[in-house]
Amino acid sequence: MQPIVTYKERCRTCYSCVRTCPVKAIKVDGGYAEIIDERCIGCGNCLNCQQKAKVVVDRMVKAQELLTSGDPVVAVLGCSFPAFFHTCTPGQLVSGLKSLGFREVHEGAHGARLIAPLYREAIAVTDRPLIASHCPAVVDLVERHYPKLLPNLLPAVSPMVAMGRFIKETLGTDTKVVYLSTCIAAKFEIQSPELQSAVDVVMTYGEIDLFFRRRGINPATLAESGFDGIEPAHGRMFTLHGGPFRAMEIPTDFLDTETVTAEGETHVLDTVRDLVAGRITPRYVDLRFCDGGCIDGPAKNRDLTHLYKRNLIIKYNSSVIPYRTAPHYASAPPPANLRRSFSDKSKKLPSPKPEDIRRILHSTAKFSQSDELNCRACGYATCREHAVAVFQRFADTGMCLPYNLRKMEEDRGILLQKYELISRELSKQLGEEMIIGDDRKVAQVAELIRQVAPTPTTVLIQGETGTGKELTARAIHRLSSRADKPLVTVNCTTLTDSLLESELFGHKKGAFTGAIADRKGLFEAANGGTIFLDEIGDITPKLQAELLRLLDVGEVRPVGGTTVKKVDVRLIAATNKNLEQGVREGWFRDDLFYRLNVFTIHLPPLRERMDSIPVLVQHFLEKASKKLNKRLTGMEERAITAMRHYPWPGNIREMQNIIERAAVLSHDGVVRLENLPSVFRETHDAHAGSQPGSRRASFKAEKETRLSPLERNLILRYLQEAGGNVSKAARLADLPRRSFYRLLEKHGISVQRDRRLTSAASEPGAGVIK
Known part of the structure; x- marks a missing residue:
C-alpha cells in the first residue's frame, strides 16, 4: 500500500500538486490528479493540497x-x-x-x-x-x-x-x-x-x-x-x-x-x-x-x-x-551488514516527435511562439513541457487555463447568440402584441397592462376560459423590470393538492413516498422573476394558507423541511371563477383574496369584442399558415359574417382551434364557410334570413338551406336505428358507405367509439378542443 493516497471526491484539479511535484509524478486523468507510484520520491510536496485530496496513510x-x-x-x-x-x-x-x-x-x-x-x-x-x-x-x-x-x-x-x-x-x-x-x-x-x-x-x-x-x-x-x-x-x-x-x-x-x-x-x-x-x-x-x-x-x-x-x-x-x-x-557490536545496493527503477517514457508537440500545441490554440504564454497554471514550467506530458498521457489538454478561458468566451458568445435567437423565436410564437384586437375594451386592457407592468404589484386577472389570461400575464412580465428573469407558469387544476404544494414550495428528501432527493420549488426557481398561477380559485384551503404566508413574509418552506428561504417573486394570478362569491360561500379565504385583489384586470369575452373578429381571424390564419406550412390568403366574407354572430362560448381559444381546423380543410388557400363547422352555416343562414331587404341566394343555395336540416335529421335517424354502426346505417339508407361518410362530414356528425352520436351542429362550440 502506497504511503500517500488520493481522495478523488476532494480533488478539484487545481493542479497545485502538479506544480509542486519536483519530478512530475502526478497524472491528471478522469477529472482528478493521482500519484504515479513508480515515479514518486516521497518528498511530500503534494500534501500541501488545500482540499486535503492527498493524505498520508x-x-x-x-x-x-x-x-x-x-x-x-x-x-x-x-x-x-x-x-x-x-x-x-x-x-x-x-x-x-x-x-x-x-x-x-x-x-x-x-x-x-x-x-x-x-x-x-x-x-x-x-x-x-x-x-x-x-x-x-x-x-x-x-x-x-x-x-x-x-x-x-x-x-x-x-x-x-x-x-x-x-x-x-x-x-x-x-x-x-x-x-x-x-x-x-x-x-x-x-x-x-x-x-x-x-x-x-x-x-x-x-x-x-x-x-x-x-x-x-x-x-x-x-x-x-x-x-x-x-x-x-x-x-x-x-x-x-x-x-x-x-x-x-x-x-x-x-x-x-x-x-x-x-x-x-x-x-x-x-x-x-x-x-x-x-x-x-x-x-x-x-x-x-x-x-x-x-x-x-x-x-x-x-x-x-x-x-x-x-x-x-x-x-x-x-x-x-x-x-x-x-x-x-x-557490549553489542554494530550490525553485521550496513551496506545496501541500488537498482535502476526508471521507466522509459515515449519521446514525442516535433510534429507531435506541434499537434498538441495546436489543439490548445498555440500556433506561434507568442501563443505559448508559459503561465504554469497547468502545473508545468512551459507549454512544451505540458505538451510532452500530454503525449506521455500524464496530462490532458484541458489543463491549459488560457485555452479554457478563450474557449469559455467563445462558448459564451455562441450561447448568447443562441439565446437571442431562441428569445426571438419564442417572442414570435407567443406574439409581440399584448392582446390582439382594435376594440375599445382591448384598448382599456392594454392600458392597464402598461400601467401595472413596471411596478412590483400583485395582479389578479379575471375572465372566462380562453380569453387570454396567460397571454396577459406574459405581457405584464415582458414589460416589467423582471423581463430578463424567469417567468414560471403553473396551472393549479392539473395537479393534486400534495403535488402542487411540492411543486410550488419544493420538498426535502424523504418528505413523502417518492421523495428520493431534495427538490427546489417553483417559487424558489422563479426568484427574482415572476410566477403565474392560473386558475388560482381551484387551490385548497391548506395551500391558500401557505400562499398567504409567502405573500406576507416572502419566505418558502419546503415540504418536510424546517428551514425557510427568502424569495423575491412577483405574483400574477388568474381565475375564471368569482372569488368574491367564493369568499361569501367560504371556499376561498378572504385575507388571501384581499392580498391578491390589489390590481385586477377583467378580460372581456370574445362575444363582447365582435369588432375585433377580422383582426383576430387574420392573426390566427397567419399562425395556422406557419404551423401547417400551408399558404392561406384569407377568409371569405360569409365565414367572417358567421363568426361575427356566433356566441363563442370557448372565446379566443375556441376561435384559434376552429380556424386551424378550417385551414386544414381549405383547398385553395381561402377559408370558406363550408370549411367551418355546420353551426356557422346555420348561424350565417339565420342571420341572412333575418335581414330585411337582404339579397336572395341562388336557387341552389336556397335549396341547400331548406333541405340540409332534413337531410341531417335523416342521417341521424339511420344512425340511431343502426346503434351507431356506420356500415349498417349506410345499408339502411341504401347508400354506398363512402357516400354516407361524406354526408357525416358535411353535417359535422361524428360517431365516437362508445357509439354515442355527436354533431357539430347540435350544440355551440362542439368539436372544438378546449
Missing part, C-alpha cells in the same frame, strides 16, 4: 496491532524530535511513549554513528563523486529519474535502517521497531524488499501526537524517564545544516570543493543535474531533499520557524539527557 492502526501483539515493541525517535515535541522534556516524551505500550525508546541519531565508518572509508578510497544515501528521497530520485548516478550512491543504509537492524540483532528478530520522524520518504523506504525487515512501521510525529490525544495522554504532565540504547553524542547534530559532517566525523572546510552539501528541492536538483553533466566532480556530496534539513521535513511542526527549531536542537544537544543503557546494548 494513517499507520496508527498498524502500530496499535503491534503494541497488542505481545511482542516487544521499540520506538525510535528521529533526531529532529526536539523541534516537534517542544512542550515537554525528552524524558517526559519517553514516559509518554512507554505509556502507549512501547517497551523501549531509542534515539535514532545513534544510527548516524553506526554508518559513519562506512562513509569515512568509502570517501577515503573513492575515485568518483560519492552521493550520500541517508536521505531516502534522494535515493529514490537517483534510482527513478537519474539512474546514471547509481554508481555514485554511497552503498550504505540510512540511519533509520541501521537502528532497526541494530535493535533486532541485539534483542532478537521477534522485536518490532516503530520509527518516528518528519520524513514521508522513510515510509516508502521500508517497502523495499532489501530493507523492509529492519523497521516495521514508520510514523510521523503528527501521528504519534494524535495517538497521545486519543489515549488521553499528555506527556508534559508525566515524570521523566531515561532513554534506552546508546547515547548518540554528537550524532544529534545530524538533523542540522552541515550536521552529517559533524555526526559522521567527516572533515570539511568552508573553501573545500571536495565536499559539497545541498539542502532543499532546488539546490538538490541543481546539484544532481551538475553531477550528471559532469560540471562538478567533488569527492563527497551530502544531499537532503527537505529545505532546512530533517527538522523541516513534510511532517514538520508548522507553528515554529526554522531558526527556533534549530535553536531547540542545539539546546538539546548541549543538555544532560538521562540514559539507562542496558548492558546488552553497551
Whole structure:
C-alpha cells in the first residue's frame, strides 16, 4: 500500500500538486490528479493540497496491532524530535511513549554513528563523486529519474535502517521497531524488499501526537524517564545544516570543493543535474531533499520557524539527557551488514516527435511562439513541457487555463447568440402584441397592462376560459423590470393538492413516498422573476394558507423541511371563477383574496369584442399558415359574417382551434364557410334570413338551406336505428358507405367509439378542443 493516497471526491484539479511535484509524478486523468507510484520520491510536496485530496496513510492502526501483539515493541525517535515535541522534556516524551505500550525508546541519531565508518572509508578510497544515501528521497530520485548516478550512491543504509537492524540483532528478530520522524520518504523506504525487515512501521510525529490525544495522554504532565540504547553524542547534530559532517566525523572546510552539501528541492536538483553533466566532480556530496534539513521535513511542526527549531536542537544537544543503557546494548557490536545496493527503477517514457508537440500545441490554440504564454497554471514550467506530458498521457489538454478561458468566451458568445435567437423565436410564437384586437375594451386592457407592468404589484386577472389570461400575464412580465428573469407558469387544476404544494414550495428528501432527493420549488426557481398561477380559485384551503404566508413574509418552506428561504417573486394570478362569491360561500379565504385583489384586470369575452373578429381571424390564419406550412390568403366574407354572430362560448381559444381546423380543410388557400363547422352555416343562414331587404341566394343555395336540416335529421335517424354502426346505417339508407361518410362530414356528425352520436351542429362550440 502506497504511503500517500488520493481522495478523488476532494480533488478539484487545481493542479497545485502538479506544480509542486519536483519530478512530475502526478497524472491528471478522469477529472482528478493521482500519484504515479513508480515515479514518486516521497518528498511530500503534494500534501500541501488545500482540499486535503492527498493524505498520508494513517499507520496508527498498524502500530496499535503491534503494541497488542505481545511482542516487544521499540520506538525510535528521529533526531529532529526536539523541534516537534517542544512542550515537554525528552524524558517526559519517553514516559509518554512507554505509556502507549512501547517497551523501549531509542534515539535514532545513534544510527548516524553506526554508518559513519562506512562513509569515512568509502570517501577515503573513492575515485568518483560519492552521493550520500541517508536521505531516502534522494535515493529514490537517483534510482527513478537519474539512474546514471547509481554508481555514485554511497552503498550504505540510512540511519533509520541501521537502528532497526541494530535493535533486532541485539534483542532478537521477534522485536518490532516503530520509527518516528518528519520524513514521508522513510515510509516508502521500508517497502523495499532489501530493507523492509529492519523497521516495521514508520510514523510521523503528527501521528504519534494524535495517538497521545486519543489515549488521553499528555506527556508534559508525566515524570521523566531515561532513554534506552546508546547515547548518540554528537550524532544529534545530524538533523542540522552541515550536521552529517559533524555526526559522521567527516572533515570539511568552508573553501573545500571536495565536499559539497545541498539542502532543499532546488539546490538538490541543481546539484544532481551538475553531477550528471559532469560540471562538478567533488569527492563527497551530502544531499537532503527537505529545505532546512530533517527538522523541516513534510511532517514538520508548522507553528515554529526554522531558526527556533534549530535553536531547540542545539539546546538539546548541549543538555544532560538521562540514559539507562542496558548492558546488552553497551557490549553489542554494530550490525553485521550496513551496506545496501541500488537498482535502476526508471521507466522509459515515449519521446514525442516535433510534429507531435506541434499537434498538441495546436489543439490548445498555440500556433506561434507568442501563443505559448508559459503561465504554469497547468502545473508545468512551459507549454512544451505540458505538451510532452500530454503525449506521455500524464496530462490532458484541458489543463491549459488560457485555452479554457478563450474557449469559455467563445462558448459564451455562441450561447448568447443562441439565446437571442431562441428569445426571438419564442417572442414570435407567443406574439409581440399584448392582446390582439382594435376594440375599445382591448384598448382599456392594454392600458392597464402598461400601467401595472413596471411596478412590483400583485395582479389578479379575471375572465372566462380562453380569453387570454396567460397571454396577459406574459405581457405584464415582458414589460416589467423582471423581463430578463424567469417567468414560471403553473396551472393549479392539473395537479393534486400534495403535488402542487411540492411543486410550488419544493420538498426535502424523504418528505413523502417518492421523495428520493431534495427538490427546489417553483417559487424558489422563479426568484427574482415572476410566477403565474392560473386558475388560482381551484387551490385548497391548506395551500391558500401557505400562499398567504409567502405573500406576507416572502419566505418558502419546503415540504418536510424546517428551514425557510427568502424569495423575491412577483405574483400574477388568474381565475375564471368569482372569488368574491367564493369568499361569501367560504371556499376561498378572504385575507388571501384581499392580498391578491390589489390590481385586477377583467378580460372581456370574445362575444363582447365582435369588432375585433377580422383582426383576430387574420392573426390566427397567419399562425395556422406557419404551423401547417400551408399558404392561406384569407377568409371569405360569409365565414367572417358567421363568426361575427356566433356566441363563442370557448372565446379566443375556441376561435384559434376552429380556424386551424378550417385551414386544414381549405383547398385553395381561402377559408370558406363550408370549411367551418355546420353551426356557422346555420348561424350565417339565420342571420341572412333575418335581414330585411337582404339579397336572395341562388336557387341552389336556397335549396341547400331548406333541405340540409332534413337531410341531417335523416342521417341521424339511420344512425340511431343502426346503434351507431356506420356500415349498417349506410345499408339502411341504401347508400354506398363512402357516400354516407361524406354526408357525416358535411353535417359535422361524428360517431365516437362508445357509439354515442355527436354533431357539430347540435350544440355551440362542439368539436372544438378546449
